Amino acid sequence: MSNGTFDSAFDPWANLRRFTPARIALGRTGDGLPTDRLLEFQAAHALARDAVHQAFDAEGLAEQLDSLAHVIVRSQARDRATYLQRPDLGRKLDEADKQALTAMNCPSKGSHDGYDAVIVLADGLSARALHDHGAALLRVMMERLAGWNLAPVVIARQARVALGDDVAAALNARMVLMLIGERPGLTAADSIGAYLTFQPKPGVTRDAERNCVSNIRPDGLPLPVAADTIGFLMSEARRLKLTGIGLKEDRPPELAHD
């Protein structure tokens, strides 16, 4: 280390890095990773882990919703450790919260049969994704759902995707849109995933009966673009009365050119 450089701390093929975001040509010290590269990785992993374990500020998110009607619920997973080990509990609504939602449900009356849809904002595996982009995504989503009979927005703690099935059943909503924090990667820890399910049946609905739009974040799939796609899927789901493999994201040309 006399002259401050190692013979191998730099890989001469570093020009290949322009072809891929993969961590190539990192250089070496002996057989090991140079210090700056070691810490670069640890920084990315720390951000991802913190996003997984950060406490969900449901009340703070509710304040960002302006005057929109909302309700905060939780799953049967009481803490993060339980949530991570028991996905089955994260899919079920807390009993008291289920009763509270049932009291708010939209009664079936003649042609006006329940809510058209309910939107759920859920922590999932990244509370940070909802803190950073949840309210903004909801806002652009609402602009695309004018004329829909929507249930109050539900904010859910320690929630898995299928918790939305319980929510929709309790509120008597025909469709549920789950906006949920995705599992953080080393590249991004703030992605929201959107899961759309038509007439969900708690404990019965399979993943193949849902539509998913993922990687929603300003540096991934931008919020307005995601809202366009989700809005299209919701309209189609209402028309076709289904979601899942029978509902495709590909828009017919005349719609795509709108």
Next chain:
Amino acid sequence: MGFSATLGQTLYRFDDLGSLLARASPARSGDRLAGVAAGSDAERVAARLALADLPLRTFLTTDLVPYEADEVTRLIMDSHDGAAFAPVAHMTVGQFRDWLLSDAADGPALAALAPGLTPEMVAATSKLMRNQDLIAVARKCRVVTRFRTSIGLPGRLSVRLQPNHPTDDPAAIAASILDGLMYGCGDAVIGINPATDSVGRTTELLSMIDDLRRRWDVPLQSCVLAHVTTLIQVMERGGPADLVFQSIAGSEAANRSFGVNLAILKEAHEAALALKRGTIGDNVMYFETGQGSALSAEAHHGLDQQTMEVRAYAVARAFRPLLVNTVVGFIGPEYLYDGKQIIRAGLEDHCTAKLLGLPMGVDVCYTNHAEADQDDMDNLLTLLGVAGCSFVMGVPGADDIMLSYQSTSFHDALYVRSTLGLKPAPEFEAWLATMGVMDSRGRMRPALEGTGAGRLLASSTPKTGEAA
């Protein structure tokens, strides 16, 4: 058939063989999720006491997953080699553990025994073994397979070069391949997990690697880890498919969730053999497994996840694979919660597969919602190096940008090879020396002036530049 054991003042009862195995398993989140784990440490040890006294031959007369309903059970029972089993046929599970650790159980004895062992026998015995037992016994097993390189020779550790990219961009994948080759990785396979499962893209990627291999005379095999039915179509259309890949599990229903059965695997195996692309051997299959996959598919038949995992190895060994690896930390914390559970599972999977005669490697890995980090992976990687693991993964910077999880890196491969004195497969090692990637002391220190390595990099860079 019930079992019981007394620990202290308490009598513990176990309703059947499946629950006895599950209660005897070291603690892990997936067995709790399935509701089959021991309720206390004492119950766990009581189960081990009862299990230790169980005759090994019990597993030949008890079908934990019904024979009539499950083709994996039928495969296990119908292919059992009674003559190979004879030397240990009189033993209990506890006596068999003692024998495995004894001097009598040397490499040739273990190899001869393998066809006489069933997955359930091996799983049961592993539940009585500490981590050091799993390492010591696995180290004695010798399983060597060949295609264009030799996998599993003593003193060797191979590496799968895993150059994945989120959109399968050929130039990006080529850049990662070059990086890995300069770090001495790729002797197990260059294996790409494709983002899209299509015949066209699979053929394109295979052709790219095949061109590289032939132009630079590299002794390696390639694989695109698409579905087995995709590979069958690639082969039908004359694509350069070296190995056929498939994820497999330990029950017929779990395999159905992967879209495969034994007949489809047999068809693919025969198609790959017919191509005769191997130069020094004809092991043409590559399988991946992992604890928890059967439960995830709700196809675990009430059994613990490790027993179901070992049953998958019966599927693998029916097709004489070149490579098998468990993807041990990929499935998530609801199955393996933390570094301790991942390390234990990795050692179990490696040892039990080796006992059954498989060329076992391990994807030493974790996700960001597991309680694990690179220190845990260093521990498992080192332990597996000591245990004689056939191969590990080499992912650029340990960060798989397509599958969004962390595995072992090219640097990690250098570390474990140099620290434990392990070398690449001999055919690949010779190529590394010829090219100037490896120096005269066996270290990966690429010399680029006037060497093959320098010409390889120089020729590839403009080519990938055009592609971009």
